[in-house]
Amino acid sequence: MxxxxxxxxxxxxxxxxxxxxxxxxxxxxxxxxxxxxxxxxxxxxxxxxxxxxxxxxxxxxxxxxxxxxxxxxxxxxxxxxxxxxxxxxxxxxxxxxxxxxxxxLPTEATSAVQGKAAVVLDRVQDAGNVGSILRSASAFGFGQVIAIKGSAALWSAKVLRAGMGAHFALHLVESASVEDVLALQQPLLVTSSHQGDWLHKASLPWPCTWVMGHEGQGVSEALQQGAKQHIRITQPGGEESLNVGAAAAICLHASAAALAK
CATH class of the missing domain: 3.30.1330.30 (Ribosomal protein L30/S12)
Incomplete structure (x- = not known):
């Protein structure tokens, strides 16, 4: 009381x-x-x-x-x-x-931080997906999330509820550009449903920047071209693709597990 x-x-x-x-x-x-x-x-x-x-x-x-x-x-x-x-x-x-x-609002979160493992949201629009990805980023040691213009508002009430407090552990950057992402100068890993290395066999660098793409359109061509690696997740059940929130959790955990070895 x-x-x-x-x-x-x-x-x-x-x-x-x-x-x-x-x-x-x-x-x-x-x-x-x-x-x-x-x-x-x-x-x-x-x-x-x-x-x-x-x-x-x-x-x-x-x-x-x-x-x-x-x-x-x-x-x-x-x-x-x-x-x-x-x-x-x-x-x-x-x-x-x-x-x-x-x-x-944090005044320092106007640009990405060099050398800090990151997750990029490339026009991810569903608030639930965005909040889920923030939670995974925090849990698996990715200290910053960079939202490219067109992504859901990071501090909206829906994203805050879905993030369950992860916001306060992360450096969050909104309305970023592709150039901002490429300027990080650390390995860019791009998720794909049809090309690249299988995640369970891939050698994953650290620190790195994972890119999670738009729910329907995937990762933009500009970021595809800037990628160091394209990564696929094995799906023996035969689904065409995974929800971006689920894919992010799998990929970020794989990076954390590789780092822990």
């Missing part, structure tokens, strides 16, 4: 912060304009704090504020308490979490 730390109570839907919260919850890309992102619920907020991320504002429903744990009421320099009915009206979710954090 929280201490007597001060909070500002809001009841008006015309309040500027309330309007900002509504836009961030309703529009998956609104964070780009506002420069900060909304994360909600125990799992995501706890994951952010565990990675040393400090929210700029903590927001609570009026009812939850009465029982909120100290770790949340002490997390931000400013606490906001919103009336229960108004708070519930902000979220498009049928059962929104009763609290969340407003966090400033």
């Amino acid at each position: 929280h201490t007597d730390k001060q909070a500002t109570h809001i009841q008006s839907r015309d309040n500027a912060l309330v309007k900002e919260l509504r836009r961030l919850m309703e529009d998956g890309a609104a964070y780009r304009k506002h420069g900060r992102v909304w994360i909600e619920g125990d799992h995501l907020c706890r994951a952010a704090l565990a990675r040393g991320k400090q929210p700029s504002v903590a927001v609570f429903s009026e009812k939850f504020w009465q029982v909120a744990p100290v770790e949340y009421t002490q997390a931000a320099p400013k606490n906001i308490v919103i009336g229960d009915d108004l708070y519930a009206s902000l979220s498009p979710l049928p059962s929104p979490a009763p609290f969340g954090f407003l966090m400033d």
